Amino acid sequence: MNPHIITVIPGDGIGQEVIPAAVCVLETLNLPLVFSQAEAGFGAFERTGNALPAETLRLCEDSAAILFGATQSPMSKIQGYQSPILTLRHHFDLFANLRPASSENIDLLIVRENTEGLYSRRERIEDAGQTAVAERVITARASARIARAACELALKRRGRLTIVHKANVLKETCGLFRRIAFEVAAEYPTLAVEEVLVDTAAMLLVQNPSRFDVIVTTNLFGDILSDLAAGLTGGLGIAPSANVGGKHPALFEPVHGSAPDIAGKGVADPRAAILSAAMMLDWLGYAQAAASVTRAARQTAHAGSIAITTEQIIERLLEESPHAH
Ligand code: NAI
Ligand code: MG
Numbered sequence: 001m002n003p004h005i006i007t008v009i010p011g012d013g014i015g016q017e018v019i020p021a022a023v024c025v026l027e028t029l030n031l032p033l034v035f036s037q038a039e040a041g042f043g044a045f046e047r048t049g050n051a052l053p054a055e056t057l058r059l060c061e062d063s064a065a066i067l068f069g070a071t072q073s074p075m076s077k078i079q080g081y082q083s084p085i086l087t088l089r090h091h092f093d094l095f096a097n098l099r100p101a102s103s104e105n106i107d108l109l110i111v112r113e114n115t116e117g118l119y120s121r122r123e124r125i126e127d128a129g130q131t132a133v134a135e136r137v138i139t140a141r142a143s144a145r146i147a148r149a150a151c152e153l154a155l156k157r158r159g160r161l162t163i164v165h166k167a168n169v170l171k172e173t174c175g176l177f178r179r180i181a182f183e184v185a186a187e188y189p190t191l192a193v194e195e196v197l198v199d200t201a202a203m204l205l206v207q208n209p210s211r212f213d214v215i216v217t218t219n220l221f222g223d224i225l226s227d228l229a230a231g232l233t234g235g236l237g238i239a240p241s242a243n244v245g246g247k248h249p250a251l252f253e254p255v256h257g258s259a260p261d262i263a264g265k266g267v268a269d270p271r272a273a274i275l276s277a278a279m280m281l282d283w284l285g286y287a288q289a290a291a292s293v294t295r296a297a298r299q300t301a302h303a304g305s306i307a308i309t310t311e312q313i314i315e316r317l318l319e320e321s322p323h324a325h
Contacts, residue, residue, distance in 0.1 A: 003032035004064040004284050011041040013258025015069020018273035021310040025274050028314050029289050040084040041071035052084040065280050068253040089114050094243035094251055096149045101229035108212040111150040112222025116142050119219045138173040140180050147184035150216035154191050160213035161185055163195040164221055177218055230255055237269025237302055240276035252280040269302040270310050292321055
């Protein structure tokens with residue numbers, strides 16, 4: 001069997017710490033994985049003038065999956081800087097952002113549309129700087145494929161789909177998303193399908209998170225609700241995500257960013273990166289290894305040190321699986 005080539009992009013800040021930890025865990029599993037290291041992010045931009053160097057993109061194109069840490073984005077516009085994660089999502093058409101959240105009584109999956117909505121990069125200044133406008137682009141095509149992905153995932157889970165939108169106010173954009181999502185969901189008669197307005201969804205996530213199975217929603221809403229869900233289940237330190245599309249390599253990354261406040265101290269929680277690596281294993285077809293890594297990471301508390309937490313997770317894995325080394 002040909003090995004799977006994984007492009008590893010630690011990025012900036014704690015990405016440089018948690019991604020090597022995740023690779024360490026993967027290396028104990030004795031799977032046919034080959035890792036190639038690549039750079040991207042603000043550091044890469046400062047060094048090379050390009051946040052996503054051509055060599056990195058080329059490596060990604062030749063790989064089965066991308067394991068991505070986090071990059072630091074400047075708050076204001078810097079000439080020539082483009083967020084590499086947004087570029088990668090667009091380049092590989094990674095239209096579905098899967099963000100699971102689980103704890104004792106919560107087991108939900110947010111399926112976030114990843115290519116359009118308010119993140120369509122259509123922003124402009126008008127009125128001599130006194131007005132800023134963002135265009136929210138919603139297409140039938142993107143709505144249909146994200147709805148279909150969510151329905152397929154719901155079939156494999158508890159069979160419940162919640163369509164989250166704000167069509168009462170955003171009548172055209174959310175209206176289109178809502179209509180298409182219901183049309184697609186109608187092709188799945190065994191699913192229990194409901195709709196919830198996004199503000200109500202935020203409240204229900206806090207009050208009664210166990211009522212949710214799969215949530216499908218547009219880009220910005222999914223971004224915010226998934227951080228909320230992460231907060232409910234132990235925080236960004238254990239929130240993983242996948243960006244998947246069609247035939248291209250998929251990209252796996254912790255939900256958190258570069259955490260400049262704790263970068264370089266060795267104290268970040270590596271579990272979000274390790275759980276993201278587990279999602280990657282599952283996507284590559286190593287379901288058993290994925291389940292083992294997920295279990296080991298979830299059963300391990302963060303010791304306040306990347307090195308110690310990673311070591312404890314690896315010890316758990318070795319106890320459980322005699323084939324790992
Ligand atoms: P952040 O996720 O980096 O940090 C938020 C808070 O959570 C900080 O207090 C941080 O110390 C803590 N935190 C995050 N991950 C942690 C971990 N693994 N263990 C322990 N504590 C952790 O978000 P923030 O501060 O809003 O953004 C910082 C930078 O990261 C910005 O430049 C932002 O643009 C970038 N960012 C990048 C993302 C990506 O690459 N996909 C996603 C989110 C933010
Ligand atoms: Mg986010």
